[in-house]
Amino acid sequence: MVTSKLGVAFFGERRGAGNDGLGPVSMSGPASLGGAAGGAQKVAYKDKLTDEQVEEIQESFYIFEKEDKGLDQKNLKNAMKALGFDPSREELRQLMIICDPDKDGWVEIQEFTEMMAYQVSERALNQELRIAFSLFDRGEKGSIALNDLRAVVQHLGEDLDDDALVRMIQAADTDGDGEVSEQEYLAVIKKSNFF
Numbered sequence: 001m002v003t004s005k006l007g008v009a010f011f012g013e014r015r016g017a018g019n020d021g022l023g024p025v026s027m028s029g030p031a032s033l034g035g036a037a038g039g040a041q042k043v044a045y046k047d048k049l050t051d052e053q054v055e056e057i058q059e060s061f062y063i064f065e066k067e068d069k070g071l072d073q074k075n076l077k078n079a080m081k082a083l084g085f086d087p088s089r090e091e092l093r094q095l096m097i098i099c100d101p102d103k104d105g106w107v108e109i110q111e112f113t114e115m116m117a118y119q120v121s122e123r124a125l126n127q128e129l130r131i132a133f134s135l136f137d138r139g140e141k142g143s144i145a146l147n148d149l150r151a152v153v154q155h156l157g158e159d160l161d162d163d164a165l166v167r168m169i170q171a172a173d174t175d176g177d178g179e180v181s182e183q184e185y186l187a188v189i190k191k192s193n194f195f
């Protein structure tokens with residue numbers, strides 16, 4: 001892995017030793033919630049949030065909870081909307097599978113809190129990474145090209161030749177167009193466990 005300042009900037013900075021390989025879970029991703037619904041080695045995403053953020057999540061649960069049973073799919077959507085998320089029907093379907101492990105049709109507060117804590121953490125991370133991406137993406141064209149990387153290298157006073165920069169781009173460039181799109185950038189950072 002690249003260990004230069006540029007590499008850290010490009011691939012992100014490893015954050016603590018907490019990565020347990022649970023993998024990223026995006027709203028559009030597969031039906032995995034990073035262990036939100038159980039599992040011995042799960043990360044408690046709740047612990048990554050402030051008390052206020054957790055309270056906000058729990059408040060939205062209680063606003064939409066029905067008959068002390070929890071959230072059905074419709075109210076799961078409403079509660080998520082109250083927190084600024086807009087899940088599609090398919091995403092909701094997957095979230096119901098994950099957040100209702102006892103399959104009684106109700107999402108309970110523990111599952112909701114942990115799942116939303118994950119979503120809120122992920123949203124914050126994505127915002128950070130978009131800012132990082134924009135530092136590389138000169139001219140806001142939506143991708144990082146070799147010229148962009150070279151400019152950052154020069155700015156940082158790093159000693160990396162074009163071969164090294166091309167390899168960095170290739171490591172991220174899954175569609176092979178020679179540039180790193182925002183999607184590719186986010187994907188490589190998450191995949192590399194450098195977050």
Ligand SMILES: [Ca+2]
Binds near residue numbers: 099103107108
């Ligand atoms: Ca349930």
Ligand SMILES: [Ca+2]
Binds near residue numbers: 174
């Ligand atoms: Ca590309």
